[in-house]
Amino acid sequence: MLDLYAHKLSDDKNDEGDADVLVKPKTRTKRPPLYKVLLLNDDYTPMEFVVIVLERFFGLNHAQAFEIMLTVHKKGVAVVGVFSHEIAETKVAQVMDYARRHQHPLQCTMEKE
Numbered sequence: 001m002l003d004l005y006a007h008k009l010s011d012d013k014n015d016e017g018d019a020d021v022l023v024k025p026k027t028r029t030k031r032p033p034l035y036k037v038l039l040l041n042d043d044y045t046p047m048e049f050v051v052i053v054l055e056r057f058f059g060l061n062h063a064q065a066f067e068i069m070l071t072v073h074k075k076g077v078a079v080v081g082v083f084s085h086e087i088a089e090t091k092v093a094q095v096m097d098y099a100r101r102h103q104h105p106l107q108c109t110m111e112k113e
């Protein structure tokens, strides 16, 4: 029989008073930290290239991609997505590699939210 509950039995053989007390384990389920992926402005990367990056690696449609590209262009930086550490790292690596292969100085970074 499964002994789910411990009761103090009158014929307790145990000397210690707390021997039968069950301690409920704390179930603190921490959510994993999230990371913002940031795209940085520069003076040389073509606008169309940035739009392609946002469509290709962040699943944005053309209008969304164009809008975020313009935000980066005007403000210097924008959050382009929020991901787990592993996904954010992958996105940053994909963007940096794609930009490097096309010889554009586009910079992409991540930071804890």
Ligand code: TYC
Pocket (backbone or CB within 6 Å): 039, 040, 041, 042, 043, 044, 045, 046, 047, 050, 069, 070, 072, 073, 106
């Ligand atoms: N500032 C660039 C230009 O005028 C365009 C640009 C936008 C570059 C966003 C990078 O993340 C960027 N060609």
